[in-house]
Amino acid sequence: MEFLSLREVIEKKPREVKIRGWVYRIRKLKNKIFIVLRDSSDILQCVVEKEKFGKEIEKIEIESSLIIEGKTREEKRAPNGVEIDVSKIEIVGLSKDFPISKFQSTELLLDYRHLWIRSRRLTEIMKIKSSLLKFSREFFLERGFYEVTPPIITASACEGGATQFEIKYFDEKAYLNQSAQLYLEALIFSLEKVFSITPSFRAEPHRTSRHLAEYWHIEPEVAWMDFNELLKLEEEFISYICQKIAENNEKELKFIGRDPEDLFKVKPPFPKITYDEAIEKLKKLGIKISWGKDLRTIEEEKLTQGLNKPLIVTHYPREIKAFYMKDDRKNPKVVLCNDMIAPGYGEIIGGSERETDIEILKEKLLKAGEDLKNYEWYLDLRRYGNIPHSGFGAGAERILRWICKLDHIRDAIPFPRTLRRKYP
Numbered sequence: 001m002e003f004l005s006l007r008e009v010i011e012k013k014p015r016e017v018k019i020r021g022w023v024y025r026i027r028k029l030k031n032k033i034f035i036v037l038r039d040s041s042d043i044l045q046c047v048v049e050k051e052k053f054g055k056e057i058e059k060i061e062i063e064s065s066l067i068i069e070g071k072t073r074e075e076k077r078a079p080n081g082v083e084i085d086v087s088k089i090e091i092v093g094l095s096k097d098f099p100i101s102k103f104q105s106t107e108l109l110l111d112y113r114h115l116w117i118r119s120r121r122l123t124e125i126m127k128i129k130s131s132l133l134k135f136s137r138e139f140f141l142e143r144g145f146y147e148v149t150p151p152i153i154t155a156s157a158c159e160g161g162a163t164q165f166e167i168k169y170f171d172e173k174a175y176l177n178q179s180a181q182l183y184l185e186a187l188i189f190s191l192e193k194v195f196s197i198t199p200s201f202r203a204e205p206h207r208t209s210r211h212l213a214e215y216w217h218i219e220p221e222v223a224w225m226d227f228n229e230l231l232k233l234e235e236e237f238i239s240y241i242c243q244k245i246a247e248n249n250e251k252e253l254k255f256i257g258r259d260p261e262d263l264f265k266v267k268p269p270f271p272k273i274t275y276d277e278a279i280e281k282l283k284k285l286g287i288k289i290s291w292g293k294d295l296r297t298i299e300e301e302k303l304t305q306g307l308n309k310p311l312i313v314t315h316y317p318r319e320i321k322a323f324y325m326k327d328d329r330k331n332p333k334v335v336l337c338n339d340m341i342a343p344g345y346g347e348i349i350g351g352s353e354r355e356t357d358i359e360i361l362k363e364k365l366l367k368a369g370e371d372l373k374n375y376e377w378y379l380d381l382r383r384y385g386n387i388p389h390s391g392f393g394a395g396a397e398r399i400l401r402w403i404c405k406l407d408h409i410r411d412a413i414p415f416p417r418t419l420r421r422k423y424p
């Protein structure tokens with residue numbers, strides 16, 4: 001007999017089945033043991049009549065791994081309405097005193113993260129993340145982008161030296177990349193439309209619910225693309241992800257308490273305001289903020305209150321943004337950039353048209369205290385066949401956190417790396 005997944009058993013209800021998995025719940029009565037088995041697909045209740053088996057079965061506990069054969073029976077009281085009357089049981093791996101029981105502290109669950117990722121909630125979230133990555137790739141590939149593999153180890157800072165992780169690189173210093181962008185910019189001169197999905201690293205000493213020290217970064221870069229076309233690409237990307245996940249992950253979304261209908265509504269156009277307008281609006285709402293200050297979480301929350309899709313804020317002051325963003329030639333105090341802000345969850349995308357003027361780039365790099373030597377290769381891109389171009393970066397865990405309405409970003413990644421945690 002071939003093994004069936006628990007979902008296949010629930011859907012097809014064949015008379016005789018052979019299944020395998022881990023004990024999710026167990027209830028030992030005088031004559032019977034009720035085992036709820038789990039595998040990657042679902043959970044299923046199995047009933048063991050003690051008298052048919054030896055003493056061995058008393059050793060079965062939460063998270064023991066089992067192979068079971070038996071007959072299916074409809075049973076309204078069982079989860080998913082099907083139950084297995086067990087005829088054969090093999091203990092593959094015991095699980096004595098599984099360290100996680102009900103009502104554990106957050107810290108303990110993080111210490112046992114390697115075991116806690118078996119929980120159903122995290123399992124369903126990881127399935128949605130798999131879809132997020134798959135549909136991100138699909139979106140770009142369908143539009144003629146090439147997937148490329150930029151380096152992780154680098155000598156130049158993309159998002160400012162202050163938040164780079166330094167590493168020992170043979171006898172020299174190097175850094176873990178904060179963004180693939182500068183390398184993607186080099187790659188568009190041959191491939192024109194590229195994207196990468198890589199880990200990015202930020203040594204940000206923030207203890208917030210939206211910062212990870214290591215996160216997965218989805219970044220496209222496009223030759224000849226201007227700022228308005230970029231905003232369109234961002235909207236289409238986010239909408240595509242939402243539609244596809246709503247279609248394909250209904251079961252998982254419902255399990256974690258997210259209504260797929262909300263995601264279907266995330267369609268272009270998204271509301272857009274300039275930074276100037278945002279400041280005016282915030283002032284009218286009674287918030288003390290002056291022009292030139294970056295928007296903080298509370299301001300982002302105020303701006304997105306009541307929205308059912310993300311808000312795009314454009315044209316931030318050049319002083320608070322990265323060196324590579326293009327000065328707005330009509331108003332050089334601001335740059336052609338945008339943040340996309342998800343209601344209640346903050347920034348999920350940062351994008352910009354890139355500066356093409358080599359002198360402006362040099363001026364900004366020097367002002368930021370960078371050594372131009374490390375950027376000569378990047379400046380070469382402006383020297384040889386310079387073109388207008390744009391791109392954006394989206395944090396996979398930020399998007400997932402918003403889609404799944406997670407309290408904390410750490411649940412959007414199996415092994416979170418945060419200010420105080422690199423174990424397990």
Ligand code: NSS
Pocket residue numbers: 158159178179180181202204210211212213215217219220347348349350351352391392393394395396397398399
């Ligand atoms: O710093 S960004 O706003 N922009 C860049 O890195 C550009 N160089 C990307 C590009 O244009 N190719 O980061 C982009 C996104 C941001 O909107 C978040 O969604 C995510 O990366 N991000 C993070 N996610 C999790 N944790 C941290 N610390 C984090 N920082 C940024």
